[in-house]
Amino acid sequence: MVRKIKNKKASLKKRLHYCTKLIFVPHADNQYRPHLTRRYGLLIILIGVVGIQLLYNNITTGRVLGRESEITIGELFDQTNAARVKEEKPTLVLNDSLNKAAYLKAQNMFAEQYWAHTSPDGTPPWKWFSDVGYNYANAGENLAKNFSNSDAVVSAWLSSPSHRDNVLKAEYQDVGFAVVNGELKGQNTLLVVALYGRPATAVQSASTSFSGTDVNVKLSPVAKLGVALQSLTPAALGSVIVLLFAALVAYAAHVYRRKLPKVLQKGWYRHHGLYKAVGLVSIAVIIVALYGGGGWQL
Numbered sequence: 001m002v003r004k005i006k007n008k009k010a011s012l013k014k015r016l017h018y019c020t021k022l023i024f025v026p027h028a029d030n031q032y033r034p035h036l037t038r039r040y041g042l043l044i045i046l047i048g049v050v051g052i053q054l055l056y057n058n059i060t061t062g063r064v065l066g067r068e069s070e071i072t073i074g075e076l077f078d079q080t081n082a083a084r085v086k087e088e089k090p091t092l093v094l095n096d097s098l099n100k101a102a103y104l105k106a107q108n109m110f111a112e113q114y115w116a117h118t119s120p121d122g123t124p125p126w127k128w129f130s131d132v133g134y135n136y137a138n139a140g141e142n143l144a145k146n147f148s149n150s151d152a153v154v155s156a157w158l159s160s161p162s163h164r165d166n167v168l169k170a171e172y173q174d175v176g177f178a179v180v181n182g183e184l185k186g187q188n189t190l191l192v193v194a195l196y197g198r199p200a201t202a203v204q205s206a207s208t209s210f211s212g213t214d215v216n217v218k219l220s221p222v223a224k225l226g227v228a229l230q231s232l233t234p235a236a237l238g239s240v241i242v243l244l245f246a247a248l249v250a251y252a253a254h255v256y257r258r259k260l261p262k263v264l265q266k267g268w269y270r271h272h273g274l275y276k277a278v279g280l281v282s283i284a285v286i287i288v289a290l291y292g293g294g295g296w297q298l
Contacts, residue, residue, distance in 0.1 A: 022034070022035055023035045023036050023041070024036055024249055025252070026252055026253045026255075026256045026259075026273075028259075031260065031261055031264075032253060032256040032257075032259045032260055033253060033260070033264075033272075034249050034250075034252070034253055036246055036249050037246065037249055037250040037253055037272075037273065037276050041246075042246075042276065042280075045242065045243070045246055045280075046283075048242070049239040049242065049243065049283070049287075052235045052238065052239055053235055053236065053239065053287075055235075056233060056234070056235035057233075057235070060233075070148060070149045070150070071147060071148070071149060071150045071153060071179045071190070071192060072150060072179065073094075073099065073177045073178075073179060075149075075150035075151075076150050076153060076154065076177045076179075076192070076194065077092075077094050077175065077177065079150055079151060079153075079154040080092060080154060080167055080175060080194075083154060083158055083167055083168065084167070084168055087168050089168050089169075089170050090170065090173075092172060092173065092174060092175040092196070093173060093174050093175070094174075094175060094176070094177075095134070095174035095175065095176050095197070096176070097132040097133060097134045097176065098129075098132070098134060098174055098175060098176020098195045098196075098197060099176040099177060099178065100132045100176070101128035101129055101131065101132045101134060101176060101195050102128070102176045102177055102178035102193040102194065102195045103178040103180065103193075104128045104131060104132070105125065105128045105141070105178070105193045105195070106178045106180035106182075106191045106193045107180065108123070108128075109184070109191060110180070110182040110183065110184060110189075110191070113184060113185055115143075115145065115184065115297070117141055117143070125139075125141045125195075126139060128195070129195070129197065134174075134197060134199070135199060135200045136197040136198060136199060136200055137171075137198050137199065137200040137201070138169070138171045138172060138196075138197065138198040139195070139196060139197040139198070140165075140166040140169065140172070140195070140196040140197075141166070141193070141194065141195055141196070142157055142163050142166050142167065142193075142194040142196075142298075143191070143192065143193055143194075143298065144156065144157070144191075144192040144194075144296065144297070144298055145184075145189060145190065145191055145192070145296060145297045145298075146189060146190055146296045146297065147190070147192065147231060147296045148231045148233075148291070148296075149230070149231060151230045152227050152228075152230040152231040152296070153192055154167070155226060155227050155230050156219065156223070156227045156296070156298055157194075157298065159219050159220070159223035159226070159227065160217045160219060160298055162217070163217070163298060166194070166196055167194075167196075169196065171198050172196040172197060172198055173197070173198045173199065174196070174197045174198070174199070175194065175195065175196050175197075176194070176195045176197075177192070177193065177194050177195075178191075178192070178193045179191075179192050180193075217297075217298040219298075227292075227296070228288050228289075228292030229288070229292060230292075231291065231292040231296070232287075232288065232291050232292045233291055236287050236288075236290075236291040236292070239284075239287055240284045240287055240288060243280045243281070243283055243284040243287070244280070244281065244284055246280050247276075247277040247278075247280035247281045247284070248277075250273045250274075250276040250277040250280060251273060251274065251277040252273070253272070253273035253276075254271065254272075254273030254274040254277065255273070256273075257270055257271065257272075257273060
């Protein structure tokens with residue numbers, strides 16, 4: 001009896017191994033055409049990718065496209081201090097006055113319809129420090145627009161030299177954040193404002209400094225890709241991984257194109273694996289563009 005059970009388990013394991021090989025590995029038994037990259041396999045992948053996106057977006061945001069921000073002040077604060085600890089810089093304290101000043105700056109950008117450190121009428125960034133009664137010896141401001149999560153915001157700041165300097169500057173002791181949604185130049189926009197500061201003493205108050213950053217900073221392609229991937233939802237990231245894996249299987253089939261049945265080696269089908277790999281990668285790129293880009297700017 002025990003031997004029969006062992007034989008059944010061995011037989012089942014052998015069958016699963018064979019089926020897996022048929023689905024994923026080009027070889028003689030599947031005519032060097034893995035079932036994953038045949039028409040029905042590709043259709044299942046596409047239905048699954050679309051279905052997962054729709055389901056996830058509907059559950060998390062109540063909308064089909066689902067582009068809703070997951071940025072919070074707490075996460076921005078934690079990510080900022082994590083970056084500072086990694087660089088052996090003193091951690092910052094979340095300051096209520098700077099939170100209020102950052103909120104006032106974001107509201108002013110919406111009210112005056114601009115995206116810059118200095119407003120169109122010449123109002124400088126340090127006005128908001130004064131409005132909340134925060135006297136500083138050193139201060140700085142970082143801005144971000146249209147990101148979808150906190151990790152991506154901080155990662156983008158760290159990828160820009162001027163923004164990175166503000167995030168990691170050793171002189172700073174306090175930080176405040178604002179995450180505000182509104183309409184900017186006719187478009188729904190999410191603004192993130194970070195204000196950094198070190199309080200001034202009576203002696204220091206006569207000598208202060210403010211560190212601003214450029215807006216519309218152009219990140220390197222590698223940095224852009226990193227930020228885009230961090231901006232993806234779990235469903236989008238999972239879909240990209242599945243598509244890239246399927247593209248790898250399709251390319252493996254292309255490598256074995258000379259072993260296809262002779263009837264299939266004629267015409268376009270000889271390079272079917274390459275075409276399918278390119279198509280799958282293209283869909284993955286589209287998903288990254290839709291869910292990872294979002295028009296974000298520094």
